[in-house]
Amino acid sequence: MKLDPELKLQILEKVGIYSNRFSIPEPTILLTTKEVLDAPKEMTEGRRTSAYKYYGVSYLQHNLVFINVRKIPDEKTLENTIVHELIHMRFPYLAHGKRFNKLVRQGLRGKSFLPYRKRTKAHAI
Numbered sequence: 001m002k003l004d005p006e007l008k009l010q011i012l013e014k015v016g017i018y019s020n021r022f023s024i025p026e027p028t029i030l031l032t033t034k035e036v037l038d039a040p041k042e043m044t045e046g047r048r049t050s051a052y053k054y055y056g057v058s059y060l061q062h063n064l065v066f067i068n069v070r071k072i073p074d075e076k077t078l079e080n081t082i083v084h085e086l087i088h089m090r091f092p093y094l095a096h097g098k099r100f101n102k103l104v105r106q107g108l109r110g111k112s113f114l115p116y117r118k119r120t121k122a123h124a125i
């Protein structure tokens with residue numbers, strides 16, 4: 001898709017809406033490979049020069065998401081990519097798979113998720 005100011009605004013709006021529903025802090029969004037390359041190296045480590053190959057990349061440690069608008073063919077794929085990456089942010093312990101895909105589908109249908117809490121040791125009173 002062609003990245004123009006209107007599309008950029010639309011994407012940021014969607015990210016805001018889904019971040020809210022998923023109870024995650026809104027990530028910083030990069031929309032071009034140039035922005036990925038310009039970001040501090042330690043933030044994009046591991047998927048820097050290879051980022052162009054993917055529809056999206058999430059850099060979990062830095063709350064940073066790359067949406068590869070240029071590579072994304074249509075609106076539907078764009079929406080999918082945004083939700084996919086934000087599900088990574090909300091469920092950082094989950095790898096790709098059935099459970100992950102189910103959460104993406106639920107997210108696309110408008111489901112909200114409670115905040116992620118790291119498990120703490122059980123305690124007795």
Ligand SMILES: [Zn+2]
Nearest residue numbers: 084085088096
């Ligand atoms: Zn993924």
